Amino acid sequence: MLCEPMTFVISGTGASFDYTPDFLVERADGVRVVTEAKVNECALRDPEYRRRLGIVAEVCRRLGWIFQVVLEDEVFDNRFHQRNCELVASHRFIRVGPSEISRLARLSDPLTSYGELAKLLAPHCKAAGRAIAHALHVRRYVEIDLKHWLQDLTPVRVLNTMRKTPPNNDHRENTFPRPLTLEHSLD
Incomplete structure (x- = not known):
């Protein structure tokens, strides 16, 4: 999506x-x-x-x-699902660069947990790690189960670490794929 x-x-x-x-x-x-x-x-x-x-x-x-x-x-399935989607969407423009993608690629198993992913992405700040994880979810690098209360043990699946990393911090460049314009005349 x-x-x-x-x-x-x-x-x-x-x-x-x-x-x-x-x-x-x-x-x-x-x-x-x-x-x-x-x-x-x-x-x-x-x-x-x-x-x-x-x-x-x-x-x-x-x-x-x-x-x-x-x-x-x-x-939304329930209030947790709605809250989690709103939270993840609020972090969609967080900068994700080559260092974050490199850390993600170090995972030997594509299945991990929300807490472990946050710790991997920002070892000294769990909140920052979670925000980056949310941005990665929006960009489809990872899939987080958003239907239940988010906690350290929430399952996360790494989808793809081989994609091109964003070239800069511009939110349009950070969103994959680039927005498309469809021009259509109904005449």
Whole structure:
């Protein structure tokens, strides 16, 4: 799952607009699912906003993608899951450089724990290690089980340490892959 992965630039619909979805998921069968997440149905009351979502849904249909709007209570399994996702998202722009990736690559087993990973990433500051672990989760270097209370024994799986490391501290460069702009005219 990628957060805010692209921007749709829509024109020819009576009014031009840009739209950035909340998530993009590529399923195992290759189908892409574009998702807009909302707290509740009140966020969908504006007719112009609903019209724009309808246009984006049509663009997705033409691309062979699925577009969906999900409400908060449909996304999270429980309050821990919601809290953990918000916490991890808040650390998405933490700098991750070659030294952190190198430390991650030193793990001999792709399965580790949240506490061990935090200690490996920042030996002198557990809070910093956790923040870096969260950034690595967002960038898909590791997978942290976010459905339960995060504790030192929470399972973590290392996904990939062979990817190119970010060249600088710019958050757009640190987010993989780079955001994509899709320009589409419905005329």
